[in-house]
Amino acid sequence: MATLSVLYSLIYQFGDSFAYLVLAALGLAVIFGMMGVINLAHGEFIMCGAYVTIIAAKRGVPLPLAMLLGAIAAALAGVVIERLVIRHLYDRLFDSVVATWAISLIVQQTMLLVAGPSLEGIRTPFGAFSLGEYSFSTYRAVLPGIALAILFALYLLFFKTNYGVCARATILNARMAQCLGLRTDRLYTLTFALGAGLAGLTGALYAPTMTAVPTMGSNFIVQAFVSVVVGGANVIAGTTPAAAVLAIIQTALTASYGQLFGQIGLLVTVIVVIRLMPQGLGNLFARLR
């Protein structure tokens, strides 16, 4: 029983960091993979989702609905930002990086002024269960499953729906898609909104487990970048294996040296991966297939 609970605690930690890495990365991966824009305001969409969820839940909205509201709010914010800023910078990669960084800075600091340094969180649902002498949060144990479900939903969206076909056509060859009558600018807006909405959903899902602070986005953004860079431009076939590999590295390092070394391990992995396979893991898998 004791070894079982130790074993489960390792699996739990792995699942926890896997879910965190996947969820943090998804929105960024969609925007980077489908549009080639590196969105440094990603963390702020997450923050937006978390805040809306917490505020709605405190007003008495049931939690799942509040989470949906958070994701929708972030998606709407994404539409606004795409229309106002990103639209003008599609062919200027460095400038889009810098501009989204500026947006991130503005939003973060404005939230600090408007909403104060922190917002009291809501209770984690489902309570906890214990195995041997360890106690685990049920909600966090379920999160990896939710992450996988979202990945599957994304797969269906990109491969089984009309939007998915149009979006992939636009990514492959925007001009050709336009000639065939697709409204590519609208597709870009939709894709950006999808990425922002996924980020918002991440924030919403993690809202019950942490205190919401205006700078909470920076907690996610490192993990998000790490997974996206290691995974490469392929949203599903890249991010999932990347998150799995990184979760193993993080869990092992965290268990033996502490949390900060887990973080350092992730960042070092990124540097090594960029050096050895600049297209990311996703490309490796695509070549094997």
Added chain:
Amino acid sequence: MKQTNLPATSVTTRALPYVPWILALCLPLVVDANTSGNLAYCLLWAFSAVGLAAMWGYGGILSFGQTAFFGLSGYSYGIFTLNYGDTWFESWLGLGAGLVVSVVVAALIGYMIFYGRIKGVFIGIVTLSVTLVLETFMSQTAGPQWAIGEARLNGYNGMGGMPQLTIPWPGGPLTLENASFYYLVLILLIVVYAVMRKLLDGTFGLTLIAIRENPQRAEMLGVDIRRHQWLVFVLGCTLGGLSGALYTIWGSYITPSTMGLTAAAMPVIWVATSGRKSIGGAILGTALLVWLSQNLAVYGSQYALILLGAILLIVVLGAPEGLLPFVTRHLRRVSGRSRDGARHGRARIRQEEGKS
């Protein structure tokens, strides 16, 4: 361009680049000691910006790692001087140690980047990762076991108590602070400016521009692109290190947050705003923006960051070549138009303003 009185114009244009420097040299004579210390603070960030401008504007390398070298060099200065005493010679050796560490680390990282054929935005991600690794590592060094010789690293609280720079003087060593530290920073800045202009206006800079515009063509023409990019990277990062060492000397203090995400954004903001293709513009813009954020910080650091973010956003969308070049270009156009109408002295003044 039709210019009726050519000699007069060329004299004023030739004298113009020196005007800001002469003004800067005279400043401590009119303000008190405390203010000149603050001015030194505004100027010391400019090295980092100049380094980034050389890398980004000339070499096309967007690095987010200026702050990594800033911190490395600052910590190196602290560790060196806390361990080896504080006579005048050792404080200068400490500054040298900071720079040497920057050069060595930049050379290693640059070697990995450019000879590992990492390109474009991935360079930014690698350098940002390096910065964040350093920040994370330094912030967990709070315990007493994290000490190098006499110097405790102190985690998030930062390392303090380093001696300042001194020079030998009849009747006891003279500590460089306030006005004298300002002059040190200014002289270093003039030297760096002159050297960088010489370098970037010459063959080296032109080669870098050729590489930035079309690496393949440059390589076909026989340019060793990796070596050139590597060299400008090391140069730029070392200037970031110089900023860090001077910052540590200025405040006798350095913390891991000088390497954080927000801090890493700052050099990019300054350089993007003041125009990444002009070294003089980067110096002027950085000093102004630092001064502005310092003044706004009185009301809370948020306002300064919001303003900087807004400026950056407007610049990227409206004036991608940078604010100073944008203003210069427009003033020149306006002055050109008004000179055609009424050949008047006022237009000339405007034109002169535009060129600084």
